[in-house]
Amino acid sequence: MRVTEGDSDAALARRVRAGGADAFGTLVERYERRASLQALGIVRSREDALDLSQEAFVRAFRARHTLDPDRPFYAWLYQILRRLCFNFLRDAKAQGRLIEPQGPDWLVAIAHGTGADPLQEAERAEARRRLAAAIDALPAHEREVLVLKEFEELKYREIADQVGIPIGTVMSRLYSARKRLADALEAHR
């Protein structure tokens, strides 16, 4: 049976379990962007995020016999990805190796039409620049949750399920992250 783009994750997962490389390719295509952007939110370096998310897919394929088609595929993949990203940060720290982050450049302004007051726009741009630097400097576990909420627009329940923590912890990490960001915004006023 041929794989089509409309196949559900569960149908594809069943084929992947049976060794179907074409079904795996469809899952990679479906989740490559999401996985690499979410990895970027943790490791802050685009090259490393692409590499780690790719490695997550490779490991997922290798561990396909443990894949449960009745459970969400991406949540399973994210657990592998997250483990790789945190291990990467831990190893970099242990080896005293500096990760080369994109700098605040991995966060950009959403493009809007012009027309706003230039002075106000300059102030907003400055606030964004400061906030991007502050997000870049957050502890990884707080940045992870903040990125999933603010930039991936997941609900608390989805974040909790994906990261594997209680909703209360999602909210407290978000509060802590935003408090640090508020302090950073204020420190420069």
Added chain:
Amino acid sequence: MNSADELDLDRAHALMMAVLDRECTDAERRELDALLATRPDLADDWSRLRRVKEVTMTMEIARPPEEVWDRYRRSALHRAERRIAWTLIAVGAGVLGATSLWLWIESWLASDLPLFVKVAMGSLMVGAALLIVSILRERWHLWTHDPYSREVER
């Protein structure tokens, strides 16, 4: 600060997040309004958090150019294939290595070297084997007791 105050604060922080992210009920919104009306410290906190939310809503993660993804996909599939190839090579090399070692030990035991040389060489090999096993065991322990879930601070 006593534990009741801490509970209040935790509740206030959770309410702030839920309202800020529009994941609250009407009752929770009213509860937060009531709290903010009586606690100027929380009201100040609230206005700072709203400012952060306003700014983050105007930001997004920079997306790589589209052409990256084709290469990405091909590379992911090739990496998966290469992993299988490496596994087969490792298994083949392991079997050949073990066989060669066994043949070498057999010929070494049959050789007419003095006993003390055989004992010294045997001791050297057993020591090296213990060292390798110990390192592998340590690596295995690290791998299976991965502390990644302990948060990694910058």
